[in-house]
Amino acid sequence: MGLFILKRLGIMVLTALFMTLIVFFLTNLQPNLEKLAKTQLGARITDAEVQSWLDRNGYTQPMLSRYGQWLGLIPGFVNEAADGTITGRCIAGGIEAAAAPRFCGVIQGNWGYSTKFRVPVAEVIGERLVRTGILMFWAFAIMVPLALVIGVLAGMREGSGLDRSLSTFSIATTSTPEYVSGVIFVVVFASSMVGLQWFIGSAKSAVDGITFRNFTLPVMTIALYGMGYIARMTRASMAEVMTAQYIRTARLKGVSFRNVVLRHALRNALIAPFTVIMLQFPWLLTGVVIVEALFVYPGFGDALVQGAQNNDIELLLAVSVVAVVVVLVTQLISDIGYAFLNPRIRVS
Numbered sequence: 001m002g003l004f005i006l007k008r009l010g011i012m013v014l015t016a017l018f019m020t021l022i023v024f025f026l027t028n029l030q031p032n033l034e035k036l037a038k039t040q041l042g043a044r045i046t047d048a049e050v051q052s053w054l055d056r057n058g059y060t061q062p063m064l065s066r067y068g069q070w071l072g073l074i075p076g077f078v079n080e081a082a083d084g085t086i087t088g089r090c091i092a093g094g095i096e097a098a099a100a101p102r103f104c105g106v107i108q109g110n111w112g113y114s115t116k117f118r119v120p121v122a123e124v125i126g127e128r129l130v131r132t133g134i135l136m137f138w139a140f141a142i143m144v145p146l147a148l149v150i151g152v153l154a155g156m157r158e159g160s161g162l163d164r165s166l167s168t169f170s171i172a173t174t175s176t177p178e179y180v181s182g183v184i185f186v187v188v189f190a191s192s193m194v195g196l197q198w199f200i201g202s203a204k205s206a207v208d209g210i211t212f213r214n215f216t217l218p219v220m221t222i223a224l225y226g227m228g229y230i231a232r233m234t235r236a237s238m239a240e241v242m243t244a245q246y247i248r249t250a251r252l253k254g255v256s257f258r259n260v261v262l263r264h265a266l267r268n269a270l271i272a273p274f275t276v277i278m279l280q281f282p283w284l285l286t287g288v289v290i291v292e293a294l295f296v297y298p299g300f301g302d303a304l305v306q307g308a309q310n311n312d313i314e315l316l317l318a319v320s321v322v323a324v325v326v327v328l329v330t331q332l333i334s335d336i337g338y339a340f341l342n343p344r345i346r347v348s
Helices: 002-027 030-041 047-056 063-071 121-156 161-174 178-189 212-242 245-252 257-269 271-287 289-294 300-309 313-341
Strands: 078-080 086-088
Touching (some): 002 063, 002 313, 030 047, 121 161, 121 212, 121 257, 121 271, 121 289, 121 300, 178 289, 212 289, 257 271, 289 300, 300 313
């Protein structure tokens, strides 16, 4: 197991480098750089002024060289203007040129400067991840237990009326996008049109303090969509396990139905849903964009939207790195979890 984890960690590092290189290349295409310059200086600047700004900020260097500087493997660029002003990647925040470090990339903890929020990218990412993490926690706390209960109840008596009812509910929730269910929740529970103003249709106030009224609707919207998929997978896995030979043998020996489900079937039935549950982490991290936009919640998804709309290259790169790392880590945890759920599974 230890050797397997080391190999997977090595693959994770190579995958992260490859994915970040692709994102770096796409975000640093010449049209994007020109748009960034005009965003910072004004839309009416001349081509010469655009080129001057790009030269001054190191964007005219070779792509691989700038990627190495962003990673922190190559010393950051230094540019000296005609008037003697010295600028560079590592010369920021009032640091003098003589005291500036040579390397200032991701490896050194420097994620760059956000041109949209006018603060270091690390501050934006850290703050937004905490907010989205809270939203994900409450969504998971509701989504996973309910989905497992629904899936187990439906799968343990395949073909029954309860199975058909719960399966229909699961399919309905999975086929309803968040922007549809979210709007329905707002109209029904937070609008004067129906009169049930139990909750607040905006989660912006949750930044100052989470309450039951301002946080229930976004949590319900996320949980409802993800719950149906997990429930369907659990139901299919449970139905398959319940028809296995060892389950029939246990029933023939007189083991009660309750013990058959809890002691024999449930653990094996949770192997496939466990993978699905782990895959919800990257989906929630990047898929909450719609929910956060709908309920005006400034989280990680909103940072992705703001970075894309304002061509904030450094912020987009940081968001991409976090998303890639979350996907790779959850996949690793999912593989390791197999061995704990079923001792017969061995990693070769």
